[in-house]
Amino acid sequence: MAKPFKRACKAHNTTNDNVENLVEKPASTSSSQSPVSSQPPKSANNNTTNNNNNNGGGGGGGGGDGDGMQVGLAYAGRGGSIAPWKSLPGSKLSWYYTWSATATSNDDGLEFIPMVWGEKSLAGLTDAEKKWPAGTKYVLSFNEPEIQPKSGGSDMSAQDGAKWHQQWVSSLSGKYQICSPAVTRGGKTWMQDWLKACDGKCQYDLVCFHYYGTDATDLIKYAKDFYQTFNKPMWLTEWACIDFSSANKQCSVEDSQNFMTTAIEWFRGEGSSMVQRWSWYGAMPEFSTAGFGLENSDKTPNGLGKTYVTL
Numbered sequence: 001m002a003k004p005f006k007r008a009c010k011a012h013n014t015t016n017d018n019v020e021n022l023v024e025k026p027a028s029t030s031s032s033q034s035p036v037s038s039q040p041p042k043s044a045n046n047n048t049t050n051n052n053n054n055n056g057g058g059g060g061g062g063g064g065d066g067d068g069m070q071v072g073l074a075y076a077g078r079g080g081s082i083a084p085w086k087s088l089p090g091s092k093l094s095w096y097y098t099w100s101a102t103a104t105s106n107d108d109g110l111e112f113i114p115m116v117w118g119e120k121s122l123a124g125l126t127d128a129e130k131k132w133p134a135g136t137k138y139v140l141s142f143n144e145p146e147i148q149p150k151s152g153g154s155d156m157s158a159q160d161g162a163k164w165h166q167q168w169v170s171s172l173s174g175k176y177q178i179c180s181p182a183v184t185r186g187g188k189t190w191m192q193d194w195l196k197a198c199d200g201k202c203q204y205d206l207v208c209f210h211y212y213g214t215d216a217t218d219l220i221k222y223a224k225d226f227y228q229t230f231n232k233p234m235w236l237t238e239w240a241c242i243d244f245s246s247a248n249k250q251c252s253v254e255d256s257q258n259f260m261t262t263a264i265e266w267f268r269g270e271g272s273s274m275v276q277r278w279s280w281y282g283a284m285p286e287f288s289t290a291g292f293g294l295e296n297s298d299k300t301p302n303g304l305g306k307t308y309v310t311l
Contacts, residue, residue, distance in 0.1 A: 069094040069111065070267065071309060072279035073294075074238055075104065080285070080299030083108035088301060090310040097140060097237070097279065101128035115140040116168050118154030125168055136174070140208060140237065141165055142181040146190040153184075158193035165194075165202050180230075182208035182237050185222065188229065206276075210238040214249050216262035220271065227274040236278040239263075240292040252291045253304050264311045280308050 073096040075082050085093050086108045095111035098104065101121060103112040112133055116125060145161050147153025156164070161181055169178060183190050187209075194202075207230045211219050219239070227234055241251035241259040251259060260280065267275045280294060283305065287293030294305030301309075 068092075070277050071311075072096055072113075072237075072277055073283050073309075074099070074279045074281045075283045077104055078285055078299060080295070081106050082110060082283075085283075085301055085305070085309060086110055088306055088309055092311070093309040095277070095279075099143060101125060102131070103133060112136070113138050113140055115143065117143045118145075119156060119160070119164050122164060122168050122171070126171055126173075129172055129174065137177060138179060138206075139172070139176045140179045140182065140235075141168075141204070144184055144187070144210065145181045145194075146183055146187045158190055159197045161190075161194050162197035162199075162202055165198070165204075169203050177205040178203050179206040179208040179235055179237075180204040180232075182210055184210050185212065188226070191230065205232070207232045207234045208237045209234060211236060212238075212240055212242045212244055212281075214241050214243050214251055214255065214259065216259045216266075219259075219263050220266050223271060223275055233276045234274055236267075236275055238281045239278065240281045242292055250291055256292045256304055257307055260308055261311060 071092045071094055073082065073085060073093060075096045075098055077098065082096060082104050083106050085091065093110065095113055096104075096107065097113040097115050099115055099117055101114040101116060101124070103114075114128070114132055114136065116122065116139065142154045142156065142161060142165070144151075144153035145156045145158075148155050165181070180191070181194065191207075207226065209223075209226055211222060213219060213222075223234065223236070241256040243249035264278070267278060281292070283294045283301075285295050285297050285299050288295060288297040288302065292304070294302060294308060296302045
């Protein structure tokens with residue numbers, strides 16, 4: 001049995017773009033890791049196309065992304081530069097996010113997607129928005145709201161999530177397409193409760209979700225179920241070949257490559273109307289010796305990272 005590893009999750013801080021802390025996923029089976037059977041275009045002008053008040057989980061419209069901007073990176077920075085990722089031979093990388101509302105200082109023109117990580121992110125959001133790159137079209141809502149902070153979540157009830165989501169969306173001066181709070185594998189019920197609490201008042205044009213597991217077939221099954229449940233285009237904003245249940249399996253590099261290859265082939269094929277964007281976890285030097293890590297210890301892309309951006 002592999003030892004549990006530390007997982008970096010970035011909580012938004014308006015004055016500091018460093019990662020707040022390293023937190024550990026639970027090694028025992030929890031609702032966040034329940035199996036699926038027990039759970040569940042680039043627009044020309046974001047001021048005219050991104051103001052759809054899609055809510056209530058109905059309708060497949062809103063958030064279309066038919067411009068080939070699929071491959072993203074969950075990027076923590078750590079003092080490195082994201083620019084080399086874009087210049088890799090055959091790289092299809094087009095966007096990234098930082099678990100915060102703040103872009104990196106040198107992203108070489110990659111599309112930055114801001115995130116409102118949790119309730120504490122609301123206070124500085126107005127100022128943060130002023131620094132967003134021109135043409136910003138999308139904003140991500142809360143990170144793993146059903147999970148405690150020690151395991152990387154923003155930890156809020158569905159009722160608070162609905163209230164705070166409406167609050168931050170209404171505070172923005174621009175018009176954006178909004179991705180829902182991103183829940184873990186056990187978060188389907190939280191999402192359903194969130195929609196009930198929203199009572200049709202929460203704008204969300206896309207559904208964000210996370211998946212950690214070691215079976216690409218199960219990921220595909222899970223994505224289909226999530227899409228059938230919420231009926232909106234989806235972004236898979238965290239995923240990797242890791243099992244956080246009692247098995248605590250960490251994949252080898254070869255396993256991770258096979259896992260991502262199978263999944264991305266489906267994303268680009270049958271699943272293209274369901275999963276429109278994806279960002280592997282994680283581009284962080286502390287994972288340089290882990291089978292799922294994308295960076296070397298010197299913060300440069302490793303072999304798996306180079307493979308990921310070309311798939």
